[in-house]
Amino acid sequence: MISLTGVTKRYRATEALTRLDVTLGDAGIVAVMGRNGAGKSTLMSILAGLAAETEGSISLLGEPLRRDRRALRAATTLLPQELRLDPAVPAREMIRYLLRLRRRPDDAVADLIEVFGLTGLADRPLGTLSGGTRQRAGLVYAFAAATPVLLLDEPTQGLDPWERLRFTEHVARVAATRLIVYSTHIVSDVEAIAGRVLILEGGQLVHNGTTDDLLARAPSVWQIDADAADLAELGTHGQVSGVTRLTDGTFRVRRLGDRFSDTAKPVPPTLLDAYIAVTGGAQ
Numbered sequence: 001m002i003s004l005t006g007v008t009k010r011y012r013a014t015e016a017l018t019r020l021d022v023t024l025g026d027a028g029i030v031a032v033m034g035r036n037g038a039g040k041s042t043l044m045s046i047l048a049g050l051a052a053e054t055e056g057s058i059s060l061l062g063e064p065l066r067r068d069r070r071a072l073r074a075a076t077t078l079l080p081q082e083l084r085l086d087p088a089v090p091a092r093e094m095i096r097y098l099l100r101l102r103r104r105p106d107d108a109v110a111d112l113i114e115v116f117g118l119t120g121l122a123d124r125p126l127g128t129l130s131g132g133t134r135q136r137a138g139l140v141y142a143f144a145a146a147t148p149v150l151l152l153d154e155p156t157q158g159l160d161p162w163e164r165l166r167f168t169e170h171v172a173r174v175a176a177t178r179l180i181v182y183s184t185h186i187v188s189d190v191e192a193i194a195g196r197v198l199i200l201e202g203g204q205l206v207h208n209g210t211t212d213d214l215l216a217r218a219p220s221v222w223q224i225d226a227d228a229a230d231l232a233e234l235g236t237h238g239q240v241s242g243v244t245r246l247t248d249g250t251f252r253v254r255r256l257g258d259r260f261s262d263t264a265k266p267v268p269p270t271l272l273d274a275y276i277a278v279t280g281g282a283q
C-alpha cells in the first residue's frame with residue numbers, strides 16, 4: 001500500500017502536481033488519465049521512487065518514507081513511456097539484463113515472450129523491431145520483474161488492437177495479486193479493466209473513484225445531426241464530446257450540457273462523455 005499525502009512536485013516554474021492525496025491498495029488495476037502535461041508521468045516517477053516530491057509525504061505499508069526511496073524502488077517496477085535501450089542488443093538479452101540489474105528473477109521471461117507474441121522476434125536486435133514490438137518487449141520486462149506494484153506509463157501506446165487485447169487480458173489476470181497502475185488516453189481500455197480511475201487536470205487530482213463513479217459525473221448529453229458548417233458552430237458554443245461521420249457525408253455530434261436545439265435528442269452518457277466533462281475545465 002502506497003499513500004501520498006499533500007504531494008506537490010515543482011520543476012522550476014512548473015507545478016506538475018499540486019497537493020495530491022492518494023492511497024493505492026495492494027492489488028487491482030488503477031488507471032491514470034489526464035490530458036497531455038497533466039502530471040501522469042510525474043506521478044509515476046514519484047510512485048516508483050525515482051523522483052522526489054517538493055512538498056508532502058509518502059508512506060509505504062504505513063511506514064512514512066524519508067529521503068531514502070530504496071524500499072519504494074524495490075517494491076515497484078516502472079515501465080516508462082519510452083524505454084531508451086541499446087538498439088544493437090537482442091530483445092531477450094536486454095530483458096534479462098534489466099532484470100539482473102534489479103536482482104529480479106528471469107524465470108517468467110520465456111512464457112511472457114509467448115504471451116506478448118514475441119516468439120521469433122525476441123532474438124532480433126531491438127533496433128530492428130517495430131515500435132509496438134519494442135513496447136511489448138518492455139512489457140515482458142515489467143511483468144517478469146514481478147514486483148508487488150507495476151507502474152506502466154502509456155503501455156498500450158503503439159499496440160495494435162490484437163496486442164492491446166492481449167495486454168488487457170494479461171493485466172486482468174495479474175491484477176488479482178498485484179497492483180497495476182497504468183496511464184492511458186484510451187477510454188475503452190479503462191472501461192474494460194480498470195477498477196479505479198485517477199484523473200489529473202493541470203496537476204490536480206480531479207477524479208479518484210470507480211468507472212461507475214466517473215460515469216455518474218457525466219452531464220446531460222445531446223445528439224444532433226449536422227453538416228460541416230454547423231459542426232464548427234456546435235463546437236464554438238458548447239463542449240462537443242464526439243463526432244461520427246454518417247454515410248451521407250453529414251455528422252452525428254454529441255454535445256454536453258444544456259439542451260441547445262429542439263432537434264437535439266437526449267442520449268445516455270458514456271465514460272468518454274464523463275471524461276471530457278471532468279477534464280474540460282481549461283477549454
Ligand SMILES: Nc1ncnc2c1ncn2[C@@H]1O[C@H](COP(=O)(O)OP(=O)(O)OP(=O)(O)O)[C@@H](O)[C@H]1O
Nearest residue numbers: 011014015016034035036037038039040041042043
Ligand atoms: N523534467 C522536467 N523539467 C521541467 N518540467 C517538467 C519535467 N517533467 C515534466 N515537466 C512538466 O510537468 C508537467 C507535467 O508533465 P508530465 O510529463 O508529468 O505530464 P503527462 O500527464 O505525463 O503528459 P503526457 O500525456 O503528454 O505524457 C508538464 O507541464 C511538463 O512540461
